[in-house]
Amino acid sequence: MDFDFGAEFQDNFPSMMARLGAEGFILELCSGFRLLMDASKGLITFESLKRNCLILGLHDIGDDEIVCMLMEGDLDGDGALSQMEFCILMFRLSPGI
């Protein structure tokens, strides 16, 4: 993994899983997706990710980390993350799952 955007998520994942159960965890991921997505497109784009990371207080995330995250998670090559791509990425970033 070349970027550490997920570090904070990773730390919280195992305890979140234990607390929420798998189903609740997926719901949590979906609400995370909605926080980060471009509402007009229903996708996470570079612009929406950058804007919403700032809103969420993730000020030290760099453009290159955002690009890496999009590339890492983008499975169909459209340059944006769908909800499914986001959930798959988050699961892959979670060593405890």
Ligand SMILES: [Ca+2]
């Ligand atoms: Ca995609």
